[in-house]
Amino acid sequence: MCTVGVVLGGVAPEHEVSIISALQAAAALDRERYTPVPLYIAKDGTWYTGDALLEVDTYRDLDALRDAATPVALHPGGYGTLRVVEVPPESRWERLRRPPLRRDIDVMLLGLHGGPGEDGSVQGLCEAMGVPYTGSGVLGSAVGMDKGLSKQLCQQAGIPVVDFVTLRDNDWAGREDEQLTRCLDTLGLPLIVKPARLGSSIGIARADTRAALDAAIEDALRYDDKVIVEKAVSDLREINCSVLGTPTESTASVLEEPVPSAEEDVLSFQDKYMRESDNNAGGTKTGGPEGMASLDRIIPAELDDATTASIQEMAVQIFQLFECAGVARIDFMIDRATGTVYFNEINTIPGSFSFYLWEPSGIPFDELMHRTIQAAQQRFTEARGRIRTYDVNLLSERSLSGLKGSKG
Numbered sequence: 001m002c003t004v005g006v007v008l009g010g011v012a013p014e015h016e017v018s019i020i021s022a023l024q025a026a027a028a029l030d031r032e033r034y035t036p037v038p039l040y041i042a043k044d045g046t047w048y049t050g051d052a053l054l055e056v057d058t059y060r061d062l063d064a065l066r067d068a069a070t071p072v073a074l075h076p077g078g079y080g081t082l083r084v085v086e087v088p089p090e091s092r093w094e095r096l097r098r099p100p101l102r103r104d105i106d107v108m109l110l111g112l113h114g115g116p117g118e119d120g121s122v123q124g125l126c127e128a129m130g131v132p133y134t135g136s137g138v139l140g141s142a143v144g145m146d147k148g149l150s151k152q153l154c155q156q157a158g159i160p161v162v163d164f165v166t167l168r169d170n171d172w173a174g175r176e177d178e179q180l181t182r183c184l185d186t187l188g189l190p191l192i193v194k195p196a197r198l199g200s201s202i203g204i205a206r207a208d209t210r211a212a213l214d215a216a217i218e219d220a221l222r223y224d225d226k227v228i229v230e231k232a233v234s235d236l237r238e239i240n241c242s243v244l245g246t247p248t249e250s251t252a253s254v255l256e257e258p259v260p261s262a263e264e265d266v267l268s269f270q271d272k273y274m275r276e277s278d279n280n281a282g283g284t285k286t287g288g289p290e291g292m293a294s295l296d297r298i299i300p301a302e303l304d305d306a307t308t309a310s311i312q313e314m315a316v317q318i319f320q321l322f323e324c325a326g327v328a329r330i331d332f333m334i335d336r337a338t339g340t341v342y343f344n345e346i347n348t349i350p351g352s353f354s355f356y357l358w359e360p361s362g363i364p365f366d367e368l369m370h371r372t373i374q375a376a377q378q379r380f381t382e383a384r385g386r387i388r389t390y391d392v393n394l395l396s397e398r399s400l401s402g403l404k405g406s407k408g
């Protein structure tokens, strides 16, 4: 039996969305193989465990949650395990009354969205702790989180992206007019402005005038010190494709076309997570909001076979380019006017693990999680197979005599 640390919550705006995605995944785990242990990162950064954290209702009252859950610290547990240990209670009596809770985790199932959970930070923590973790590694997670670097990487690989410029806080302050002119001269109007490393449409705005562009950049810079200004695709169709596997062996799912609500021109946070759904994709219900699975969408997207195949092929190429693993979702934009397909962004931990795209692709949710965990274990084993330290102590007496004061 494999103990799976299901990591959820996190210090990011998508905290609640993460809870939904991760609980869906925990519920889908094949209990013959896996035992889920929830590891909840509260908004203040404290880590908790406890069986109640597998129930969505526990998250409705955060004060009650703190009573029901146990704060924990992480310790490297030896080869391939992470030891989760209860933080000692304040009271001496409590400390003496019972031994501290301790769990050994064999693999971390990262169900965090946005922020440190998706940008490589928590992935790096798992690397340093020596425990396998699901999804992409530090590199793919970090590059994938940055909309500017992602576009540059794709552009270099010959994948179309809309024209864009990157703007940093220190380029902007005091040189606003010059920067506005630069954006308008290189890109024209209308434009879309985005914080470079956020998600869920937060801080994203469309600009049809110079004044609107000014306001949009000011606003986006409140969220991130790096901002992307890009050409707006006026007659837009959005198409998403999930990819599952390892950097060398990966397959694409069926395509989805998310549908924005009538009154908005960009898919909003509301559209993505808070819309009352009457045609949701089904699957595992958590009794609460349904996360990405509740967005109105057409699955499979109504595209001709050739376009479908070429988007799937591009998605796999991008997954491998970013050295992704587990399950990711790559989002494209089609310009209806020209038929051009552009890479828009990559989500290395997609909402609801994209299960609603894998079920119609013939891979049920339990199998999706099984393959994701297997990919994590495979990467871990392969990395351990390489030489990482030398079995010679350069600080031993004998070695030191030849080493004095030189770095060689």
Ligand SMILES: Nc1ncnc2c1ncn2[C@@H]1O[C@H](COP(=O)(O)OP(=O)(O)O)[C@@H](O)[C@H]1O
Binding pocket: 162, 192, 194, 198, 199, 200, 201, 202, 204, 230, 231, 232, 233, 234, 236, 238, 260, 265, 266, 267, 331, 333, 344, 345
């Ligand atoms: N270049 C663009 N032209 C038109 N609409 C866009 C463009 N870029 C983004 N959008 C709209 O904004 C939404 C959010 O942008 P996206 O880049 O996907 O960021 P997020 O990480 O917040 O999802 C998209 O789903 C789309 O509706």
Ligand SMILES: [Mg+2]
Binding pocket: 200, 331, 345
């Ligand atoms: Mg998006």
